[in-house]
Amino acid sequence: MKHETQVELLNTVLAALETGRDAPIISEPVEVPVSRYLDQGVFDREMDTLFRDYPLVAGHASQVREPGSYILSPWDRFPYVVVRDKEGLLRAFLNVCRHRGAPIVSGKEEKLAAFICPYHGWTYNLDGSLRAMTRPFNFPGMECKDFGLHELPVAEHFGMVWVHPTPGAKMDVPAYLGEAISTDLEHFNIGGLARHRKTQVVKDANWKLLFKTYLDRYHVPTMHKNTLLEYYRDAVNAHTLHGPHIRTTAGLVSLPKAREVDPSKWNILNYASMLYTLFPSTLFIVHTNLVSINTFHPIAPDKTLWTHEMLYRPEEFEGEANQEILAKRFANIDWVFGNEDFGIAEKCQRNLAYGGNKTHVLGLEEGLLAVFQQSIDRITGVPAKKVIPLAVAQ
Ligand code: FES
Numbered sequence: 001m002k003h004e005t006q007v008e009l010l011n012t013v014l015a016a017l018e019t020g021r022d023a024p025i026i027s028e029p030v031e032v033p034v035s036r037y038l039d040q041g042v043f044d045r046e047m048d049t050l051f052r053d054y055p056l057v058a059g060h061a062s063q064v065r066e067p068g069s070y071i072l073s074p075w076d077r078f079p080y081v082v083v084r085d086k087e088g089l090l091r092a093f094l095n096v097c098r099h100r101g102a103p104i105v106s107g108k109e110e111k112l113a114a115f116i117c118p119y120h121g122w123t124y125n126l127d128g129s130l131r132a133m134t135r136p137f138n139f140p141g142m143e144c145k146d147f148g149l150h151e152l153p154v155a156e157h158f159g160m161v162w163v164h165p166t167p168g169a170k171m172d173v174p175a176y177l178g179e180a181i182s183t184d185l186e187h188f189n190i191g192g193l194a195r196h197r198k199t200q201v202v203k204d205a206n207w208k209l210l211f212k213t214y215l216d217r218y219h220v221p222t223m224h225k226n227t228l229l230e231y232y233r234d235a236v237n238a239h240t241l242h243g244p245h246i247r248t249t250a251g252l253v254s255l256p257k258a259r260e261v262d263p264s265k266w267n268i269l270n271y272a273s274m275l276y277t278l279f280p281s282t283l284f285i286v287h288t289n290l291v292s293i294n295t296f297h298p299i300a301p302d303k304t305l306w307t308h309e310m311l312y313r314p315e316e317f318e319g320e321a322n323q324e325i326l327a328k329r330f331a332n333i334d335w336v337f338g339n340e341d342f343g344i345a346e347k348c349q350r351n352l353a354y355g356g357n358k359t360h361v362l363g364l365e366e367g368l369l370a371v372f373q374q375s376i377d378r379i380t381g382v383p384a385k386k387v388i389p390l391a392v393a394q
Pocket residue numbers: 097098099100101102117118119120121122
């Protein structure tokens with residue numbers, strides 16, 4: 001992140017600290033119909049648009065450095081495999097055999113020398129070409145060259161591997177993220193981090209109910225009074241909008257100390273955590289020595305696979321004792337998200353299904369939720385009342 005941006009964001013969040021309120025995002029309360037979280041038709045539209053037309057984060061670049069190393073999708077609705085092929089090229093394919101659709105990689109393989117389908121044994125090279133059909137006399141007139149795996153766009157940017165869900169789609173990750181977020185992510189040197197742990201859990205709530213807990217400053221003093229509030233001073237934030245993406249600067253308890261330091265010496269991560277909501281369903285949380293990546297993979301209107309991965313600066317967690325500290329940090333963060341945030345989201349989902357409330361009311365401090373929902377409504381084409389964000393679009 002450019003230093004001038006750090007100064008600008010810290011000044012904004014320090015101003016919020018003065019007033020005890022974030023700069024407003026919306027000027028009046030907004031109602032969101034609860035059908036957004038319940039309706040199968042809405043869900044299907046989201047799957048056909050949001051989850052077909054945008055790059056997704058597959059994993060950390062360190063996972064696919066060696067030929068044969070691979071990343072497998074955790075999500076049945078988008079079954080991809082990313083692999084480093086024998087020539088050193090990064091490739092991605094649908095994990096779907098061209099014969100009758102079986103998965104060609106199970107995840108148990110340590111490394112891949114080829115893709116061998118467990119059903120009838122068709123074998124593919126790591127470049128996706130079909131090497132051989134078993135008992136080929138079964139397929140007279142058919143040639144291997146016409147039955148390569150479906151290839152997907154894949155690229156490495158900002159230390160992460162990105163994959164596009166649609167074969168043949170054009171993928172330009174820096175253009176998709178925009179200049180400001182690309183510059184920030186470049187600066188954090190995520191490629192130089194090490195992987196600590198990744199968990200995946202199915203939650204009984206709509207993916208947006210889960211994701212919106214990260215956009216909601218309003219709940220922090222109540223729900224997290226015994227957990228996050230210890231770290232996030234008065235829960236003051238600054239937000240900027242970048243197309244459908246959102247950048248949030250979340251003031252830490254150390255924030256007032258910034259006033260005692262000359263701004264030319266500021267490192268924003270000493271005073272705030274940076275949150276990047278990457279549309280549609282990934283959140284990067286950047287701390288001084290950790291990055292936490294959360295992604296929501298919709299399964300059904302009321303069911304979502306949540307993945308949580310933590311990366312860390314290896315030089316700051318050397319030795320067994322430091323690794324234990326790291327493990328505790330991960331467990332704490334994972335617990336807060338998984339139990340406090342998503343626990344209440346699951347309960348809301350159950351209550352919404354009963355049918356008492358027709359809408360969710362969003363107050364001024366929940367403005368980001370309204371803006372995020374509006375981006376979704378615009379892209380899915382689900383009719384909605386217009387929200388005019390007050391936040392700076394950059
Ligand atoms: S489904 Fe793969 S070889 Fe038959």
